Amino acid sequence: MPNEEILTIALSKGRIFEQAMPLLQAAGIRALDDPEHSRKLILDTDDVRVKLVIIRASDVPTYVQYGAADLGVAGKDVLLEHGGDGLYEPLDLRIARCRLMVAGKPGSGLDTCIDGQGRRRLRIATKYVACAERYFAAKGQQVEIIKLYGSMELAPLVGLADLIVDLVESGNTLKANGLVPLERICDISSRLVVNKASWKMKHDHITHLLAALRDAVEHPDTDQPMPS
Numbered sequence: 001m002p003n004e005e006i007l008t009i010a011l012s013k014g015r016i017f018e019q020a021m022p023l024l025q026a027a028g029i030r031a032l033d034d035p036e037h038s039r040k041l042i043l044d045t046d047d048v049r050v051k052l053v054i055i056r057a058s059d060v061p062t063y064v065q066y067g068a069a070d071l072g073v074a075g076k077d078v079l080l081e082h083g084g085d086g087l088y089e090p091l092d093l094r095i096a097r098c099r100l101m102v103a104g105k106p107g108s109g110l111d112t113c114i115d116g117q118g119r120r121r122l123r124i125a126t127k128y129v130a131c132a133e134r135y136f137a138a139k140g141q142q143v144e145i146i147k148l149y150g151s152m153e154l155a156p157l158v159g160l161a162d163l164i165v166d167l168v169e170s171g172n173t174l175k176a177n178g179l180v181p182l183e184r185i186c187d188i189s190s191r192l193v194v195n196k197a198s199w200k201m202k203h204d205h206i207t208h209l210l211a212a213l214r215d216a217v218e219h220p221d222t223d224q225p226m227p228s
């Protein structure tokens with residue numbers, strides 16, 4: 001089959017795969033393997049014209065930007081950090097929802113910190129460096145950002161940072177570590193992203209899929225069996 005007839009969709013396993021599959025299914029696309037039980041990175045679907053590639057959540061925009069995948073599903077947090085070059089973002093899939101928040105120990109100051117050395121800038125530990133920089137700059141606040149790759153909740157507990165910027169869903173992870181949410185930066189959900197060249201080259205196929213996905217997002221229950 002000529003390559004232009006095949007659409008490749010980049011997805012991460014875990015919550016995005018689990019929550020995107022019902023939407024893809026409503027659009028007529030079913031994966032032939034479960035990425036949780038298979039080591040395959042390229043999954044066939046029951047539509048011979050669609051393949052899924054399974055990659056790290058934070059790599060999805062890069063694969064789509066360079067055209068290694070035509071489409072992808074990525075969290076808005078990941079897209080904000082990536083910057084969105086080379087991508088269209090035509091649809092909010094309304095899945096994997098959470099909030100990007102500033103959090104810290106109860107009673108943490110949000111402006112400056114006073115310690116043994118006097119007043120100093122707040123230190124913010126986060127994986128979301130671009131979002132955190134933008135947020136504090138917009139408030140006119142100078143902060144020191146410390147880049148981490150995970151377990152941000154630990155940073156205030158061991159004195160690495162005063163505050164963290166992280167995703168919060170139920171709030172249980174913060175609570176379990178004695179932290180509290182302090183300020184909401186933005187709401188997060190996953191978006192469909194499309195490579196700009198694919199959008200032109202495979203326009204009909206992509207528009208068709210996009211319309212079916214939009215319908216599935218807007219009418220989430222139409223595929224469910226009616227209660228008897």
Ligand code: PRT
Pocket residue numbers: 012013014015016056057058074075076077078096097098166167168169170171172173174188189190
């Ligand atoms: O795990 P990996 O390093 O491979 O990548 P990832 O963590 O980016 O992937 P994954 O699958 O964990 O998350 C993919 C996307 O899901 C993220 O980019 C978000 O857009 C979205 N999402 C939705 C979340 C959450 N909810 C979420 N709760 N991503 C992460 N979390 C984490 C959060 O970082 C914190 O550690 O869950 C914890 C908080 O959850 P609560 O319920 O305790 O508040």
Ligand code: MG
Pocket residue numbers: none
């Ligand atoms: Mg994770």
